[in-house]
Each structure stands twice: as structure tokens, then as C-alpha cells.
Amino acid sequence: MKRRAFVTGKAMICSLGDSLEGIVDAVRHKRIKLAHIPFNMVRLPYTRPYYLINRNERDNLDNRSAEYFYAILFSAVSRALLDAGLNRAEIKDMHLFFGSTSMDVPVFEGNHRRTSATVSGMFLQSSFGYGKIAGAIVERFGIGGNCYSFATACTSSANALLYAAAMISERYIERAMVVGYDLFNNLGFYGFEALKSIAASEYRPFDRTRDGLILGEACGTVVLEGRRRKAGDFMHLGGANLCDTYSVTSNDEEGSAAAETMNRALKQAGIGPEDICAVKAHATGTENNDRTECAAMRATFGRHIPPVTCVKPFIGHTVGACGVNEMILFTESVKAGFVPSTPGFRDVDENLNLTPLTENMEAGEGIFMLNYFGFGGNCTTLILSNKDNKG
Amino acid sequence: MSEMYIHSASAFTGEANADINFLKEEIRRYTQENFRRVNRFILLSLLGALQCVHRQPLEAATAVYLTTEDGNLGETADVLDEIYTSRSLPKPFGFINTMSNTAAFYLARNLGIRGRNITVSSQHLSFERGLDLLKADFAGGAERSALIGGVDESSLSRMNREEQAGRGWRMVDGSGWFYVKPEKEGACGAFTEIMSFRDGPSCMRWIRERERSPVEVVSFGALIGDDEATALRKTLRPSAEFDYLRDYGYSGSAAACGVGLFVRLFQAKTLLHINRDQRGNYAVIELERY
Numbered sequence: 036m037k038r039r040a041f042v043t044g045k046a047m048i049c050s051l052g053d054s055l056e057g058i059v060d061a062v063r064h065k066r067i068k069l070a071h072i073p074f075n076m077v078r079l080p081y082t083r084p085y086y087l088i089n090r091n092e093r094d095n096l097d098n099r100s101a102e103y104f105y106a107i108l109f110s111a112v113s114r115a116l117l118d119a120g121l122n123r124a125e126i127k128d129m130h131l132f133f134g135s136t137s138m139d140v141p142v143f144e145g146n147h148r149r150t151s152a153t154v155s156g157m158f159l160q161s162s163f164g165y166g167k168i169a170g171a172i173v174e175r176f177g178i179g180g181n182c183y184s185f186a187t188a189c190t191s192s193a194n195a196l197l198y199a200a201a202m203i204s205e206r207y208i209e210r211a212m213v214v215g216y217d218l219f220n221n222l223g224f225y226g227f228e229a230l231k232s233i234a235a236s237e238y239r240p241f242d243r244t245r246d247g248l249i250l251g252e253a254c255g256t257v258v259l260e261g262r263r264r265k266a267g268d269f270m271h272l273g274g275a276n277l278c279d280t281y282s283v284t285s286n287d288e289e290g291s292a293a294a295e296t297m298n299r300a301l302k303q304a305g306i307g308p309e310d311i312c313a314v315k316a317h318a319t320g321t322e323n324n325d326r327t328e329c330a331a332m333r334a335t336f337g338r339h340i341p342p343v344t345c346v347k348p349f350i351g352h353t354v355g356a357c358g359v360n361e362m363i364l365f366t367e368s369v370k371a372g373f374v375p376s377t378p379g380f381r382d383v384d385e386n387l388n389l390t391p392l393t394e395n396m397e398a399g400e401g402i403f404m405l406n407y408f409g410f411g412g413n414c415t416t417l418i419l420s421n422k423d424n425k426g
Numbered sequence: 427m428s429e430m431y432i433h434s435a436s437a438f439t440g441e442a443n444a445d446i447n448f449l450k451e452e453i454r455r456y457t458q459e460n461f462r463r464v465n466r467f468i469l470l471s472l473l474g475a476l477q478c479v480h481r482q483p484l485e486a487a488t489a490v491y492l493t494t495e496d497g498n499l500g501e502t503a504d505v506l507d508e509i510y511t512s513r514s515l516p517k518p519f520g521f522i523n524t525m526s527n528t529a530a531f532y533l534a535r536n537l538g539i540r541g542r543n544i545t546v547s548s549q550h551l552s553f554e555r556g557l558d559l560l561k562a563d564f565a566g567g568a569e570r571s572a573l574i575g576g577v578d579e580s581s582l583s584r585m586n587r588e589e590q591a592g593r594g595w596r597m598v599d600g601s602g603w604f605y606v607k608p609e610k611e612g613a614c615g616a617f618t619e620i621m622s623f624r625d626g627p628s629c630m631r632w633i634r635e636r637e638r639s640p641v642e643v644v645s646f647g648a649l650i651g652d653d654e655a656t657a658l659r660k661t662l663r664p665s666a667e668f669d670y671l672r673d674y675g676y677s678g679s680a681a682a683c684g685v686g687l688f689v690r691l692f693q694a695k696t697l698l699h700i701n702r703d704q705r706g707n708y709a710v711i712e713l714e715r716y
Contacts, residue, residue, distance in 0.1 A: 037566075077513050136525065140502065154510040155503035164495045164678070165526075165547035173705065179624050181707065183555050184547040186497055188525040194544060201562045222502065225509050226521035275568070278490070278543030280535035283528055292540075303568070410522055411531035413543055 039270040040200035040211075042419075044119025044258035046111045047363045049350040050086035050251055053110070055363070059371045062349050062364060063395060065378045069249070072096075074228065076221060083233045086251030086351030087219060096219060100145040107254050108168070108216055109175055115212070115256035116176065120264065123177070125210065129258075130180030132199040132213045133169040134192025136355030138184075141218040172214065180208065186355075189317075189409030190276070191215070192255070193358025197415060200271035203261050210260040215359030219252045223354060230284075232321055238348035240318035241325050241391050243382040248319045251351015255360035269366045272402065272418040273304030279412035285323040286408060290331030293414050297335040297404065300416035304402075311341045311418075312401030313374045315365045316391070317408045318345035319352055324408060329387040341404075343391045345377040358407055362417070365405065369421060374398045427620070428565040430557075431613035432713075433605045436478035437686030438470070439674045440599040442580035449473055456480050459536055463519040465501045466599070467494075471529035471577045472536065474601025478573065478686075479537065482605055485571035489541035489563065490530045493556035493576045495678030497526030497547065500579055529577065541569055550649055551701060552576060553602075553682040554709035557620045564608050575603035576682025580675075593672070595648075600677030602686035615689055619712035626654065629700070629708035633661055638712070642694040643668050645684055647701025648676060658700060666694065685711060 047053070050068050051061040061067075068089065071082040088094050093103065116126060169182040183198065185191045192215025199211035217223070227233050227250060234247035263270065277299065279292030286293055301308060316328055332340050346361050353360050368375045377391040402420040409415075440449070449469040450461065456476035461469065471492060502524045505516040522528060527545040534543055542563065548555040553576040563569040580597040606617070618638070623629040644664040646655050648671060659667065670684035677683065681701055688697045692715065699711040 074515075076509050077515055079515075140506075143506075155507045164499070164549060165497055166495065166549035166552070170549050170705070179707075181551075181555060181558065181622055182548045183559070186494075186525070186545045186547060187527045187543070198544075198559055198562065201566055201568070202558075205562055205565050207558075207562060221509055222505060222516075222521075222524065226505065226516050226524070229515040229521055230518050276542045276544065278531060278534045278541065280531065280538075280540070283522060283531055303566075409527075410525050411527040411543065412534070413527060413531075 037204050038206065038261050040203035040259045040261060041263045042257050042269045042366065043260045043264040044115045045256065045363045046114035046118060047253060047255035047360050048088060048107055048111055049253035049360060050088055051350060052090060055367050058364065059367050062368055062375045063371065063373060065376065067349060067378060072224065074225065077225065083228060084236060084249045085219065085224065086249065088252055101142045104142045104145060104218060105171060107218065108172065111254040111256045112172055112176060112214065115258055119258035121258065127177055127179040128209055129178045130208050130211050131169050131173055131178055131182045132195035132211055134185040134195035134215050134355050134358055135217050136188055136191055137217050137220045137223055138165050139167055140222050141220040144220050178212065187409060187413045188411055189354050189357060190407045190413040190415040191355030191358065193407040193415040193417060194276055196358055196362065196417060197274040197276060199259050200274065203259055210258065212256060212258055213359055214256045215356035216254040217252060217354045217356040224250060234320060237379050238320055239379040240320040240345040240347060240377065241384065241387055241389055242380050243384040245320045245325060247321055248352045251353045253350055253353040253356050253360040255356060255363050257359055257363065267370055267421055269419045269421050272420050273300050274417040275299035275303060276415045279414055281412065283412065284410055286327035288327065290327040290334060292412065293328060293331035293408060294334035296414040296416045297331060297406065300418050304418040306402060308336045310402050311404045313342045313344060313403050315361060315403065315405040316343050316345050317406045318347060320347065326387060328406065329389050340389065342374060342396055343389065344375050345391050346375055348378040362405055366419065369398045372398060428561055429608045430561065430564060430606050430617040431608065431610050432615040432617065432689060433607055433613050434478050434482045435604045435686045435689035436474055437602040437683040437690060438474045438477060439683055442597050442599065444599065457536055461532065464532065465498065465523050466579055467498045467500065467526065467577065468523065468529040468532055470579065470599055470601040471533055474575055474577060475533050475573055475603045478603035479605055484537060484539060486539060487541050488539040488571040488573060489569040490534050490543050491556045491560050491572060491574040492530040492545045493552040493679065493682065494526060494545065494547055495552050495578050497545065498524055500581060550647065550703040551709050553679060554620065554701060554711060557617065560606065561620055570608055572606045573603060574606060575601060576679030577601045578678030580677055595671050596675035598675035598677050600679045600683045602679060602682030604686065613716060615713060615715040617711060618714050619710065621710040623708040625706055626708060629710065630661065639696065641696050641698045642666065643688065643692060643697045645670060645688065645697060645699045647681055649702050649704065650700060662698065685713060688713065689715060
């Protein structure tokens with residue numbers, strides 16, 4: 036018999052800090068911390084905004100190393116384990132689902148600052164494959180189960196959540212740890228600039244004047260289990276993943292694959308579009324994403340699109356890590372009684388005809404849709420609920 | 427276990443650092459599409475998968491599960507060189523192709539299939555973990571048709587001489603694929619068990635206690651040592667052993683290639699493939715040929 040997967044523990048570190056209470060308070064009051072980073076490596080005469088983790092001197096980009104990378108990671112993991120209240124045997128029993136776009140590139144870049152070796156040669160010598168980081172987590176915390184490292188671009192940790200929940204649901208596993216981690220790296224920062232995708236100064240998803248995405252860094256960790264530990268723990272009702280083969284970088288104009296993903300997720304959750312209380316949009320702020328995502332929501336919900344929130348203006352687009360981190364930010368805000376607003380939104384784009392929440396919306400129990408899209412046509416939708424009567 | 431019938435299989439193993447044009451020529455045997463702005467990893471993925479489904483009727487709703495140890499790290503190194511050494515912004519498609527799931531995207535687009543599209547990795551057990559995900563999707567009804575493969579470039583292999591313990595394997599490019607459905611009709615075989623164990627004794631216990639018909643062929647993953655292999659042979663008493671690493675070379679995705687080679691080359695009916703990672707977690711694939 037199938038069962039639900041519940042989020043019983045969580046922790047995250049992002050530009051808003053490393054305490055969930057502090058992060059939710061910043062979201063509630065629209066406090067945003069944005070840094071501006073120059074392109075020193077390629078000598079471009081301008082900066083671009085970035086949502087940096089910046090708690091103290093150790094977070095300074097120039098001071099970072101492999102040790103820093105693992106300190107952030109292990110801090111998030113240990114706090115999530117503590118939050119879930121797992122004992123040693125339960126930790127050993129866990130399976131690990133890891134999602135990231137950059138994997139260990141930030142580690143390499145941190146080490147590279149201290150050497151003058153050939154870059155590519157050194158990278159290939161020092162990188163130990165996509166499974167390395169997950170391997171480090173299980174070794175450090177004595178996790179005995181299987182490791183799954185997802186590399187599906189910006190949907191990586193959303194897919195990690197999807198499969199962890201599915202395996203719990205099918206009773207293949209009892210509990211899972213899901214980690215979404217992407218730290219600042221020049222590869223991503225310079226790469227998105229090469230695509231001309233980075234906004235000049237402010238994040239404005241769905242806005243008429245939107246001009247791109249702003250990257251951010253975060254490490255989020257959640258514990259999923261087959262039973263609820265605390266009242267209010269969110270549960271995974273369903274989800275879906277689908278490949279849009281229209282283009283490697285953008286979704287089809289009608290948003291049909293994204294809409295199909297949402298519909299499949301609703302079907303798997305056993306609910307209809309009218310049951311959704313609010314949507315956390317992917318909302319990268321790029322022209323194509325926002326247009327096709329709007330089209331997809333219209334195809335799914337018709338004229339009655341539920342309230343939509345875009346949380347990237349709070350912590351940036353944390354690429355492969357956004358699945359877990361946006362989920363934590365969203366669900367913790369709902370637990371605190373509100374669906375977050377969308378800072379930066381001012382002018383309705385007539386072509387989209389969609390106004391996301393501009394003020395926090397009161398929230399209680401409900402069912403919520405979380406959407407994620409990525410390069411390679413990857414579309415993922417998760418349906419979560421904090422209702423007590425759907426276990 | 428949910429039904430996972432193999433409808434076709436392939437295994438491409440290529441010489442290390444072979445000319446990329448050779449891969450493109452090979453791919454032209456299976457498709458008219460001219461792939462531009464793609465790298466070796468993407469071409470290897472396409473070649474193995476297209477070989478697998480050549481002349482095979484393919485469901486439109488087919489998912490792709492691409493498993494890999496290193497993915498596009500070769501392209502990632504090139505892009506890092508552009509930034510750090512050439513001091514220039516990366517070429518857009520070079521940057522996009524650092525994301526390994528682009529390989530699974532190009533495959534789905536070329537074949538005109540629509541379904542889940544997952545790229546997953548797990549040190550030394552990537553293919554086995556991909557099978558876990560596929561098993562969950564079949565069991566949950568999320569998919570009813572899937573292409574699953576393992577792909578890795580030889581140049582990224584870290585299986586150095588010390589780790590090989592003097593076994594002298596050639597480093598090769600590898601791309602092994604399977605077309606899998608829950609329906610038996612038309613199948614050439616089946617994955618009958620996909621098992622995971624936390625340690626060697628648990629794995630050995632399961633092997634001793636399994637009640638299925640005797641294993642005809644056994645094969646071992648790269649980290650199964652000589653003493654361990656001897657003990658397993660003694661317990662299983664197989665008719666034959668398939669040492670695909672010695673015969674066809676090592677890549678990060680050698681397990682997918684080895685199992686694919688068994689389906690294509692052997693007359694025997696059953697294979698037990700035993701693998702482990704550096705932590706001492708074990709995975710067993712049991713396969714039956716029809």
C-alpha cells in the first residue's frame with residue numbers, strides 16, 4: 036500500500052542567512068541582500084548583481100576554499116538532521132538524494148585560486164565525478180543508504196525531491212535526505228552572462244520591464260519520511276517530470292510541455308486545478324521563461340489561475356539548488372501564516388496579463404503547486420500540502 | 427519486483443580519444459540529423475542509444491534515464507579554460523553543454539519521444555541507481571516505456587593503475603543502453619532483480635539464499651576484488667564468467683556496457699552482475715535472456 040512522504044526536517048543557508056526564522060522574517064518584510072560582482076577574469080567594465088551568502092568574513096569570495104564548501108554543506112545537513120530529531124539508527128537508514136548544477140566546480144575554483152596550474156588539466160585531476168559530494172555527506176554523517184546525484188540543470192534538486200518522495204511512497208525506502216546545493220562559481224556566473232541572461236540591477240519576474248535572472252547561492256536540506264512527526268509538516272501529494280524537446284534553452288511557445296507536467300502532477304496527486312491554493316512559479320525573469328510559464332498556467336488553470344508567487348527575488352536563482360531551497364522558503368513562509376509576495380514586480384506585462392502577489396497573502400492549510408524548469412527542456416512540478424486530512 | 431522487460435540493448439565501446447568525426451559518422455548510420463554544437467559526451471549518448479533502438483518500434487511516450495559517473499566534465503574543463511586561461515566569456519553552447527542533461531535532451535528530441543528525462547550519478551553504481559529510479563517510475567505508473575543507459579568518456583576515468591590492482595584494463599569510451607517496458611510481448615529479456623545491500627555479507631547472504639534457477643553467467647564490477655570474486659564464484663558456481671572489463675575495457679559506465687554486451691553476445695539465459703562502490707555498498711542486477 037502506498038503512503039505519503041512528509042518533510043520532517045529542514046535547514047538552509049542563503050543570502051538571507053542561515054536561520055529559518057531569520058529567512059522567513061526577511062521574506063515577510065521584503066528584506067533583500069544583493070551584492071554586485073565584477074567580471075575580473077575577463078576584464079569586463081561592469082558588474083552584475085548576485086545573491087551572495089554573506090554572514091561574516093569567512094563568506095568573502097576571496098577566502099573560500101574546499102573547506103568552506105564542505106562547511107556550508109555539512110552545516111545545512113546537520114541542522115536538518117537535528118530539526119527532524121533523527122537518532123543514529125534512523126540516520127544510518129537514510130538514502131541520499133542530491134541535486135546541483137555546479138556539483139564540485141566551486142571546490143575546484145576555490146582550490147584554483149591558490150595555484151597557477153593549467154586549469155582544465157587541474158580540474159580533471161581534482162574532480163571526482165558527480166557522485167563525490169553525495170559521497171562526502173554519507174561518509175561524514177554515517178548515512179548507510181544509496182546515493183542519487185541528479186544533474187538535470189535547474190530542476191536537479193526538484194527531481195531529487197520527486198524521486199525521494201516516490202521511493203518513500205512505494206515503500207522502497209523509509210526515509211531520505213534531499214540536498215540542493217549550488218555555491219557561487221565563475222563557470223555559472225560568466226556562463227549566464229555569456230547567454231546575456233543576467234539582469235542589470237533588479238529582479239522583476241513577470242514584470243513588463245523584466246530583463247533577466249539574478250543568480251544566487253544556497254544550500255538547502257530536507258528530511259523526508261513516511262510519517263508526519265509534527266503537526267504542520269508538509270507532505271508530498273504528487274509530482275511529475277517531463278522533457279520539452281522544443282529547444283535546449285527554452286520552452287515551447289505555448290507552454291504545452293510545462294502545462295502537461297502540471298497536469299500530470301495534479302493527476303498523480305489525485306486532485307484538480309481548482310484544489311490549488313497558490314502556485315510557486317519558477318519565474319526566472321527571462322523573457323521566454325515567464326512568457327511560456329504564464330501560457331502553461333493559463334492552459335492548466337484556465338481563467339482562474341490561483342495566486343502566484345515568485346520567490347527568486349528573495350534569494351536569487353539558485354539554479355540546481357532551487358528545488359529544495361525554494362520549497363523550504365515557500366513552505367516555512369506558509370507555516371508562518373503567509374504566501375510570500377513578489378518583490379520587484381510593478382508593471383503588468385500586457386502579453387502575460389498576470390499579476391503575481393505583490394503583498395504577502397494570508398495562508399493556512401492548503402494544497403500548493405511548485406514549478407521548476409531547466410535547460411535541456413526539463414520541467415518538474417511538485418504538489419505539496421499541509422492539510423491534516425490527507426495522509 | 428515490477429516488470430522490467432528488455433526490448434533491445436546496445437553497447438558501444440570506443441577507443442580512447444577517438445576522432446569526434448568518427449562518432450558523427452557512426453551516428454549518421456542511424457539518423458539523418460546533423461548534430462552541431464555538441465560534444466563527445468552527447469555524441470556518445472546518441473550513438474549508444476540510437477544503436478539500441480535501431481529498427482525497434484519505439485513508444486512516443488518514452489522516458490530517458492541517462493546514468494553517468496562524470497557526465498560532461500570534459501566540456502566543463504574546456505569552458506573553465508576559456509574563462510581562466512583565455513580570459514573570455516564562454517561560448518554560449520559550450521556553457522549550456524556543461525549541463526549533462528543536454529545529452530538526454532538531444533536524444534529525446536532526435537527520437538521524437540516525450541517522457542521523463544533524468545540524468546543521475548552515483549559513484550561506481552550509477553547504472554544500478556538509474557535502474558532504481560526506473561523501477562520506481564514503472565511501479566508508480568509514471569512511465570510505461572523507457573530508454574536507460576550509461577555513458578562516460580575514457581579521458582575522465584579515474585580508474586588508475588593502483589585502483590586496477592594490476593588488472594591492466596584499457597580505458598575506453600562507453601555507452602550502453604536498454605529499451606525497457608513493463609510488457610513482455612516482443613521482449614528479448616528482463617531485469618528480474620535489482621538489489622542493493624549495505625555490505626558484502628548481506629549481499630552474499632542474499633546470493634546464497636536466492637531460490638531462482640542456477641546462474642549461468644556471472645560478471646563483476648570494477649571494485650570487486652580478486653578474493654571476493656573467488657568467493658562469489660565458489661558460491662554461485664556459474665557455467666561461465668563474463669569479464670567484460672578485461673575483454674572490452676573500462677569506462678565509468680562499464681556496468682551498463684557489460685550488461686548490454688551480455689544481452690547482445692551471449693547465448694546463455696541468465697546473468698548475475700555484482701558490483702560495489704568504494705563504501706562497500708553492493709548492487710546486484712539479475713537478468714534473464716529469452
